Amino acid sequence: MESIRQAVERAKLSAESHGVGASDVYRRHPLTDISPFRSASLSSVELNAAHLQKHRILAHDGKDVAARPFDLLRAEVLRSMDLKGWRILAVTSPTPSCGKTFTALNLAMSIARQADREVCLVDLDFRRPQIATSLGLKSGHGVTSVLEGRSELHNAMVQVRIGSTRLEVMPTTTSVNSSDLSSSLALKKLLQDVAGYERSRITIVDLPPMLAGHDVISILPQIDCVLLVAAVGTTKTSEIEDCKKYLENSDIVRVVLNKVPQSNNTFAYY
Numbered sequence: 001m002e003s004i005r006q007a008v009e010r011a012k013l014s015a016e017s018h019g020v021g022a023s024d025v026y027r028r029h030p031l032t033d034i035s036p037f038r039s040a041s042l043s044s045v046e047l048n049a050a051h052l053q054k055h056r057i058l059a060h061d062g063k064d065v066a067a068r069p070f071d072l073l074r075a076e077v078l079r080s081m082d083l084k085g086w087r088i089l090a091v092t093s094p095t096p097s098c099g100k101t102f103t104a105l106n107l108a109m110s111i112a113r114q115a116d117r118e119v120c121l122v123d124l125d126f127r128r129p130q131i132a133t134s135l136g137l138k139s140g141h142g143v144t145s146v147l148e149g150r151s152e153l154h155n156a157m158v159q160v161r162i163g164s165t166r167l168e169v170m171p172t173t174t175s176v177n178s179s180d181l182s183s184s185l186a187l188k189k190l191l192q193d194v195a196g197y198e199r200s201r202i203t204i205v206d207l208p209p210m211l212a213g214h215d216v217i218s219i220l221p222q223i224d225c226v227l228l229v230a231a232v233g234t235t236k237t238s239e240i241e242d243c244k245k246y247l248e249n250s251d252i253v254r255v256v257l258n259k260v261p262q263s264n265n266t267f268a269y270y
């Protein structure tokens with residue numbers, strides 16, 4: 001099996017020969033302000049508040065105390081992203097179950113509450129996709145159907161609503177070809193299309209765990225910055241250090257410490 005270091009080298013070469021992240025696309029078209037699709041043309045789904053609560057998704061309600069750490073994280077992340085012109089944020093962790101999907105969903109909800117922002121959440125965990133289940137969406141078209149040429153982008157994306165909060169979501173189904181899909185040119189194009197060209201548009205990508213395979217390393221050249229989620233009692237310092245090695249050519253926007261005991265929010269970051 002290919003070593004992780006070889007995969008890093010392959011991903012770097014691919015980035016060099018295929019171009020770079022979506023923000024560079026923006027820089028190449030600085031006067032363009034046209035999304036490739038409009039929310040109006042997407043199918044729209046009203047989310048169920050009780051279902052969201054069961055899955056710990058609470059940041060859509062700014063009055064809920066559980067939204068506060070995500071609002072703080074939002075402020076920090078967006079400040080860094082705006083400063084650098086970054087628009088695609090990937091959420092990953094060293095090992096499984098650290099809370100990537102929980103963090104990606106709540107951060108997306110928090111950003112979506114801001115009237116002057118658009119946010120799109122994309123599930124790129126082809127081994128264990130959870131975005132659709134967490135939101136209570138029926139599985140159907142998604143990222144894999146676009147990558148495999150079975151669906152157009154706007155058919156694979158859905159606008160979800162809860163109260164006055166709206167965001168775009170692109171779920172996915174599992175794929176036995178996750179390594180091929182993760183390193184495909186089709187995925188690069190999909191992310192560029194989803195990100196569009198508007199500065200206020202933020203794309204959040206929910207990734208698999210970094211140390212469990214090569215998928216994340218293949219996707220990294222297509223994203224602008226990384227939010228690394230670690231879980232108290234699970235994540236070892238050595239695993240964070242291993243991730244940082246693989247992320248040496250990526251920008252880590254924050255490291256989030258999740259599942260913090262004796263904390264009201266069980267969530268902290270630095």
Ligand SMILES: Nc1ncnc2c1ncn2[C@@H]1O[C@H](COP(=O)(O)OP(=O)(O)OP(=O)(O)O)[C@@H](O)[C@H]1O
Pocket residue numbers: 055056093095096097098099100101102103125128130208209258259260265266267
């Ligand atoms: N801060 C938290 N407090 C309590 N439970 C949490 C917290 N964060 C996540 N969880 C729970 O832990 C489980 C794993 O979370 P989640 O699915 O977000 O992890 P993940 O890193 O995306 O996992 P995977 O590697 O399988 O994709 C879920 O049941 C989630 O509700």
Ligand SMILES: [Mg+2]
Pocket residue numbers: 100101102125128130206
């Ligand atoms: Mg997950």
